[in-house]
Amino acid sequence: MAEKPTLTLDQLLCFSVYSTGHAFNRIYKPLLDEVGLTYPQYLVMVVLWQEDRQTVRGIGSKLFLESNTLTPLIKRLEVAGLLTRERDREDERQVRVVLTEQGRALQQKAADVPDCVFEACGMKLDELVDLTRKLTTLRNALEKSAQ
Amino acid sequence: MAEKPTLTLDQLLCFSVYSTGHAFNRIYKPLLDEVGLTYPQYLVMVVLWQEDRQTVRGIGSKLFLESNTLTPLIKRLEVAGLLTRERDREDERQVRVVLTEQGRALQQKAADVPDCVFEACGMKLDELVDLTRKLTTLRNALEKSAQ
């Protein structure tokens, strides 16, 4: 059998995704430091700003994360005074995450973050939209393949 | 001033990157379990298979990681018997990472991993190459913007 040529990093789609994720983090870090959030915490807040009173599982299904990751993260947001956690009366297994006034107010403080990040991308908006769409399709294919 | 419409996750390029990264990890996990590596460890091995005896800094510059991440990771690979670490004679500040026979042999054991991952992507090769190139461009723009 023929030898495969040695693989290089830049041939790996996964590495371009992995390293771009880190690069995004480095852009977000100083911006989110201003509002006192980490990047995963920011994502949880984005999900809650869109719809309040979601369950841990509901938030997780949007972020592709589970309670083992979310529970400690959400507890930190609770300690920060941005939300409260309450058991669902209808189904006591579920915990509903509820924004505080402070948590809602943070949306305005963080309103400029997306524009700053867009700026750093150095891409035209339509290129960016196209790339987002392609990646979402890829992600869905990968998630499906992993069952 | 006009209110901005509430942001949704799927409008965020960063989230498509972030969640696709996780999805890749879920694909890689069972494949890399077979060869006893984590995904970041696999990347270090890819870098070393391409060129042996690199310094920690050299490896880091390719992976966009620093010694605070790499040193413990590389030590785990050393414990696993895949490499050794030795101080550079010329410059004692530097540590050279050297593959063992076992470390080199692992390249063959992991040879099928990229094909399996490609399969899971459900994309044509030229689409994948194009996406990789666009992400690499984006990453470089972000890294530049972050200084």
Next chain:
DNA sequence: TGATATTTAATCGTGCACGATTTAAATTAA
């Protein structure tokens, strides 16, 4: 040369991710 600055790894603390397990509540089946 000798003092200062820079560079390289390593260390430490915090916060994700995630597999595996546990606990409690709700659902389904017997």
Next chain:
DNA sequence: TTAATTTAAATCGTGCACGATTAAATATCA
């Protein structure tokens, strides 16, 4: 209605990432 199963959140252990700091070696310069 009780027993078995499923579901939701939480807990625990391990391994990244990364900011901040430290220690040692090298480079620069007065």
